[in-house]
Amino acid sequence: MTTQTKPIEAYSLPTPNGQKIHILLEELGVPWNYHRIDIGKGEQFTPEFLAISPNNKIPAIVDPEGPGGEPISIFESGAILKYLGLKFGQFYPADPRQQVKVDEWLFWQVGGFGPMLGQNNHFNVYAPEKIPYAQKRYTDETHRLFRVLDKQLEGKDFITGEYSIADIASIGWAQGWERYGISKTEMPNFGAWIDRLNARPAVERGLNWGKDTHVNNLATDKEAQKIMFNQR
Numbered sequence: 001m002t003t004q005t006k007p008i009e010a011y012s013l014p015t016p017n018g019q020k021i022h023i024l025l026e027e028l029g030v031p032w033n034y035h036r037i038d039i040g041k042g043e044q045f046t047p048e049f050l051a052i053s054p055n056n057k058i059p060a061i062v063d064p065e066g067p068g069g070e071p072i073s074i075f076e077s078g079a080i081l082k083y084l085g086l087k088f089g090q091f092y093p094a095d096p097r098q099q100v101k102v103d104e105w106l107f108w109q110v111g112g113f114g115p116m117l118g119q120n121n122h123f124n125v126y127a128p129e130k131i132p133y134a135q136k137r138y139t140d141e142t143h144r145l146f147r148v149l150d151k152q153l154e155g156k157d158f159i160t161g162e163y164s165i166a167d168i169a170s171i172g173w174a175q176g177w178e179r180y181g182i183s184k185t186e187m188p189n190f191g192a193w194i195d196r197l198n199a200r201p202a203v204e205r206g207l208n209w210g211k212d213t214h215v216n217n218l219a220t221d222k223e224a225q226k227i228m229f230n231q232r
Helices: 016-028 077-088 096-126 132-152 165-174 188-198 201-208 222-229
Strands: 008-012 032-036 060-063 072-075
Touching: 008 016, 016 077, 016 096, 016 165, 016 201, 060 077, 072 077, 077 096, 077 165, 096 132, 096 165, 132 165, 132 188, 165 188, 165 201, 188 201
Parallel strands: 008 032
Antiparallel strands: 008 060, 060 072
């Protein structure tokens, strides 16, 4: 098993995408440092951060012990999860067929479950004007995606059978299930899954990492909204 001597540097926030990385690093038990990037103040646009995350989004990491022993930077949460899973040989299967399953559900999360729930949040919470069509569109799509997840979990403890980065990718976004109008009674497989994951100590630590210094006032902070939502 690969060992890590120097800490992995994580540039992040306790958002659903940032929490994925915090959880996996805690599950792996490797040394890592947390660097808070205040996206409400525009710190994601500094040259230093753009050098490792050209899409100006968190999270990003720098592994000082990358391939060949040389440092490597990685942006995009799904790419980070897969890199760490492969490097340390944990939470990402060795069997090619199982890898395909994990990849399918990892990409399902980064391509749908996260972005669609993000649009739900935007139009229902942050948008300065309420657009009923957009609100219904993303509320309905959110419910559909939770239904897909619930169906996939039928007869399984975890999304692809074994606990993997597919579960870690989705758990942060799934924490908002109540405000999205999701019922554990209606979706019992999902309900059992989220309770099972929340009972894991590393998941609890990862979800809470950085929350003591993170103030989420985006719904009322007009300057932060201008920085985050009005970039071209």
